[in-house]
Amino acid sequence: MEDYKKVAGLIKERGYAVAFTGAGISVDSGIPAFRGGQGLWEKYDPMEYAHIGAFHSNPGKVWIMLRDMSRVIFESKPSPAHKALSDLESMGYLKAIITQNVDGLHQIAGNSNIIEYHGNHWQLVCLNCATRVALAPEVVSAMPYPMCDRCMLPLKPDVVFFGEGIPMKAMIRANEEANNCKVLIIIGTSGVVYPAAEIPYMAKSNGAVIVEINMDPSPFTSSITDHFFKGSASDVLPEIMGYF
Numbered sequence: 001m002e003d004y005k006k007v008a009g010l011i012k013e014r015g016y017a018v019a020f021t022g023a024g025i026s027v028d029s030g031i032p033a034f035r036g037g038q039g040l041w042e043k044y045d046p047m048e049y050a051h052i053g054a055f056h057s058n059p060g061k062v063w064i065m066l067r068d069m070s071r072v073i074f075e076s077k078p079s080p081a082h083k084a085l086s087d088l089e090s091m092g093y094l095k096a097i098i099t100q101n102v103d104g105l106h107q108i109a110g111n112s113n114i115i116e117y118h119g120n121h122w123q124l125v126c127l128n129c130a131t132r133v134a135l136a137p138e139v140v141s142a143m144p145y146p147m148c149d150r151c152m153l154p155l156k157p158d159v160v161f162f163g164e165g166i167p168m169k170a171m172i173r174a175n176e177e178a179n180n181c182k183v184l185i186i187i188g189t190s191g192v193v194y195p196a197a198e199i200p201y202m203a204k205s206n207g208a209v210i211v212e213i214n215m216d217p218s219p220f221t222s223s224i225t226d227h228f229f230k231g232s233a234s235d236v237l238p239e240i241m242g243y244f
């Protein structure tokens, strides 16, 4: 398709691309997105299962959702879209990935400069003594929840719950990349969660060309997106890579 070739040419000539990814890039990896038909938030009310207040008041209940999410993440592997971004970095065009995802699939796909805006599910942390424990099937099967051996308190995945702040280092790095990038590739995000959703607007205001790949339009599509591809990231990204 002409547009694939045109976007590939843009990335080559502008030379500093950054990807901004959401749950949509991992759907083909077997991890359901949050919103929309089969979304995780259709099954679990985020305010009851993904808010820091809920974690403190009822960790056993929150760990029902976390166990479910962990099992899906254990089974997942990088999609063709993840692999395409790894190739784009290897060729020197993709300088960073700012991801809202916590599944660690960009690392597994081979990318190296990854900014995890919402943290990473593969590390559990004790909020009292900061002990870290790697996520593993035998860890998540502990009932009613995995516990810190020292404090006997519930361990929490090192992810940003609703009601928590964004890790400062991630925010600073993401803002820098939003200001440095010449092309921002938005992949698989509904663009409704802040402050993450500010990033594409920051990139646009610094003069970046905005490319968006999504199954559905987002608030970015009609406001800042220059090239919109409606479809699965696993179909669209490999097509674009075909012109490198």
Ligand code: APR
Residues within 6 Å of the ligand: 021, 022, 023, 024, 025, 027, 028, 033, 034, 035, 036, 039, 100, 101, 118, 187, 188, 189, 190, 191, 192, 193, 213, 214, 215, 216, 217, 218, 231, 232, 233, 234
């Ligand atoms: N390819 C591209 N886009 C897809 C695909 C696919 N195969 N499948 C679904 N999508 C799109 C959906 O149409 C939707 O626009 O991906 C988007 C997923 O949106 P959400 O489920 O809202 O996920 P995301 O935008 O990443 O959520 C942001 O919300 O709940 C919090 O912390 C959580 O990081 C998450 C944040």
